[in-house]
Amino acid sequence: MIKKIILGITIFILLAAGGLYYWLGMGHKTTLNNGDATRDNPAPQIMLTELNGNPIELSSLKGKPVFMNFWATWCPPCVAEMPFINELYPEYKDKVQFVMVSVDDSKDKNKVVKFIADKGFTFPVYTAEQADIAKAYNIQGIPTTYIINAKGNIKKVHVGGMTKSELKELLDKAANSK
Amino acid sequence: MKKALWFLAIVFLVSGLYQKDYIAVLQKAAIICLECVGIG
Amino acid sequence: MDKRRIVQFLTAFIYNGNLPGFVNGRIWQGNSKQLCVPGLNCYSCPGALGACPIGSLQSFVSGVGLRFPFYVLGLLILFGLLLGRLVCGWFCPFGLIQELLYKIPTPKIHKNTLTLKLTYLKYPIGILFIIIIPLAFFAWEGVGIPAFCKFICPAGTLEAAIPLITLNADLRSSLGLLFGWKFLLMLFTILISIFIYRPFCRFICPLGAWYGIYNKLSLFGIQVDKVKCNGCNHCIKVCKMDCQEVADRECINCGECLKVCPTKAISFKKL
Numbered sequence: 001m002i003k004k005i006i007l008g009i010t011i012f013i014l015l016a017a018g019g020l021y022y023w024l025g026m027g028h029k030t031t032l033n034n035g036d037a038t039r040d041n042p043a044p045q046i047m048l049t050e051l052n053g054n055p056i057e058l059s060s061l062k063g064k065p066v067f068m069n070f071w072a073t074w075c076p077p078c079v080a081e082m083p084f085i086n087e088l089y090p091e092y093k094d095k096v097q098f099v100m101v102s103v104d105d106s107k108d109k110n111k112v113v114k115f116i117a118d119k120g121f122t123f124p125v126y127t128a129e130q131a132d133i134a135k136a137y138n139i140q141g142i143p144t145t146y147i148i149n150a151k152g153n154i155k156k157v158h159v160g161g162m163t164k165s166e167l168k169e170l171l172d173k174a175a176n177s178k
Numbered sequence: 179m180k181k182a183l184w185f186l187a188i189v190f191l192v193s194g195l196y197q198k199d200y201i202a203v204l205q206k207a208a209i210i211c212l213e214c215v216g217i218g
Numbered sequence: 219m220d221k222r223r224i225v226q227f228l229t230a231f232i233y234n235g236n237l238p239g240f241v242n243g244r245i246w247q248g249n250s251k252q253l254c255v256p257g258l259n260c261y262s263c264p265g266a267l268g269a270c271p272i273g274s275l276q277s278f279v280s281g282v283g284l285r286f287p288f289y290v291l292g293l294l295i296l297f298g299l300l301l302g303r304l305v306c307g308w309f310c311p312f313g314l315i316q317e318l319l320y321k322i323p324t325p326k327i328h329k330n331t332l333t334l335k336l337t338y339l340k341y342p343i344g345i346l347f348i349i350i351i352p353l354a355f356f357a358w359e360g361v362g363i364p365a366f367c368k369f370i371c372p373a374g375t376l377e378a379a380i381p382l383i384t385l386n387a388d389l390r391s392s393l394g395l396l397f398g399w400k401f402l403l404m405l406f407t408i409l410i411s412i413f414i415y416r417p418f419c420r421f422i423c424p425l426g427a428w429y430g431i432y433n434k435l436s437l438f439g440i441q442v443d444k445v446k447c448n449g450c451n452h453c454i455k456v457c458k459m460d461c462q463e464v465a466d467r468e469c470i471n472c473g474e475c476l477k478v479c480p481t482k483a484i485s486f487k488k489l
Contacts, residue, residue, distance in 0.1 A: 074206065074281035076361045077213040103209055105201060111283060130205060140245050140382075141212040141262075141389075160212055160392025180299070180435050187295035194289025199278075200252040203290065206277040207251035207261035207269040214280070214364045215262045215273075215374050216400040217382065218392060 037137045039155065043068075043148045044136040048101060048126035051113050056126070059152065061097050065174040066148040068099040070139055073108070073115045077161035078143040082121060084164040088171055089123045095175040098123045103130045103142060145170065149177040222308055222472060230311035233257065234265030234377075243385025254290060256297040257310030258425050260371065262378035264385070271297075272348065272366055272425055273374075279352035279362030294428060302436030303429045306419055307470035312373040313419055319411040327414050334460045336421045337468055343370075344424030368396070372418060375404040415458040419470065430467030438487055440464060440471045446483035453479055 037044055043066070048056050058068075069085065071078035082100075089098055100123050102112045109127055116125050133139055137146070147156040147170060155177050158170065194200070212218055233255050236246040245264050255268040271294055278287040297305060306313050320326075327333075347366040356362035367374055379397065383389050410417050419426050433439060442453075442464045453464050453475035460468045464475055464484055476484045 072209075072211070074277065074361065075211040075214070076280065076355070076359070076363050077211065077218060079359075079361050103205075105205055107198075111281075130209060134209060134247050138244070139209055140247075141210045141217070143212075157388055158392075159386075159388050160218055183295055183299055183432075183435065187292050187299060190288045190292030190295065192292075194287070194292050197285070197288060199285070199287065199289030202277065202281075202285070203254065203269050203274045204249065204252040206274070206280075207266075208245070208247040210245065210262045211280070211364075212389070212392070213396065214368050215260065215378055216368055216371070216396055217262075217379050217389060218394060218396045 037146075037154065037157075039157065041154055042152050043146065043154050046128055046132055046136045048099070048128050051109075051116065051125050051127070058099070061099065062152050063150055064095070064097045065150050065155075065177050066097045066099055066146070067092075067171060067174055068101060068146040068148060070101050070103055070133065070137070070142050070144045072103045072142055073111055074104070075142050081143060081161045081163075081167065082119070084162070084167050086119075086121045086123060087164070088167055092171045092175060093123075096171055100125045101133065102127050103133055103139070105130065147174045147177065149174075223314075225308045226311070226314040226317075229257065229309045230314060233259040233268060233311060234263055235267045236265045239264030239266075240381060240385075243382060245382075254293050255309075256301060256305045258312050258371070258373050258423065259310075260367075260374035260378040262374065262382065264378075264381050266378075270367075270374075272371070273364060276348055276352055276362070276364035276367060279356055280364055281361065284356060284362075298429050298432030299435060300437050301429070302432040302434075302439045302471070303426060303467075303469060304436065304439045304471040305429055306423075306426050307472040310419075310425075311377070313416060313470070315376070316407075316411040316416045316418060319408060320415050322412050324412055329415075329458065329460050333414075333420065334462075337460045339421050340423060340427035343422055344427050348424055366424065369399070370403065370422070372400070372404040372407040375400045376408070380404075416470070420460060420468065426470075430469075433465050433467055433469055433471075436487075440469060440473065440476070441485060441487050443483045443485070446481045448481050448483075450480060453484060 043058065046058050048058060050056060071082065073079070102125060104112050104127065106127065106129060112125065112127060141159060143161055145158045146154055149155050156170065156173065162170070239246060243264060245262060246267055250267045251261060251269050253268050254271040254274050258272060259266055259268065259270055261269045261273055271290060274290045275287050278285045278290065347370060351365035352362035379400065383393065407418055454461060456474055456478045458474070459470055473486070
């Protein structure tokens, strides 16, 4: 009886492992299944606010490729990748526009300002209404990074945190994107 | 004991509603930190 | 199908009513997520219309300012006072899933002195992963992490991570060791649920641990008329949980004991 159970468990684990391997390997779709904020489509317009309170439209940043990262102070993997982004910023800021958008609640604006000041980050930070971002970009999870080319079209979407080398690779692609 | 807990529940709920805690709950449930739910 | 099973399925549908989410892989982002549901239902599940109370509790430690979770705690106390572990037996989809797995005909490992001891695990696990680890990370790194959601919750992996990853190719590229660990944990939980009744509820679930405290205090739930009771203990013998007496902290209010009581001393509280 025990032998049957052990055999059953072993078969189950092998099947599950096989299934997992197959399922993770399948699917080469790279587009988000979500309307307009998909690859090769124009990046949806949103209203951003600089930390000093100036409103700015995303479209006004056209002309250079854009590295747009959605993050929040309460999101540990977002916070974890920010020092890497900060380290790469001086090297890439002339070739790529950095747009770091916080999805913190608008009443937590001071928290965002203090957070950036405490950490000593130098890249440009913006805030926006979470509801607007969710609607326009259909963000479900953070961190999410968009690479938008100089013409204003989305070239790449990355969901999840990144290592410094992954960030560098993405920024190189952005700098060379057409 | 039961009465104290009922009192506590009401005080906490009223405080939470006054502080607009439910907005924080909505925010983290509507845009999820992926790694926080084990996707990473 | 008995009444309780029907309520369990209905609950699962209501908590996860965003059915289009299961087709397009998108989570619900509407205002209903301001409210926590009483059971363990990950708010990252594409269908989820409400927020998970455990997830929401931990989210108050994630962020650059610590806030005392008045609202979520208030809701948790309210749910406890109203329902106690009636939530576990009737209003928790993950409890339903474990029960359905247990129906698979195999030899079973029944409750014993070891399982009774294991039921105490829930308390240190809850305190460690919901309070201590998040606060420790807050102290070290300035941002707390929702450690229970991140490292343990198999309900989240099954109900949320798996559907999201299946339906969103772009999420798959960011999968690493963490998901690997959680996937294995989920698989293990599913596996042992076939042989052991509700193992997650009995040994791990911090929500069950919390509601258990309220079992005897709650407005609704199971109760024993001590006058009618003749001490035969048929109730405890038929109980699949680790109850030492009816409606103690391990009782999920399923009502199986009610069916076998010879003196009809057991009943559900009515208003």
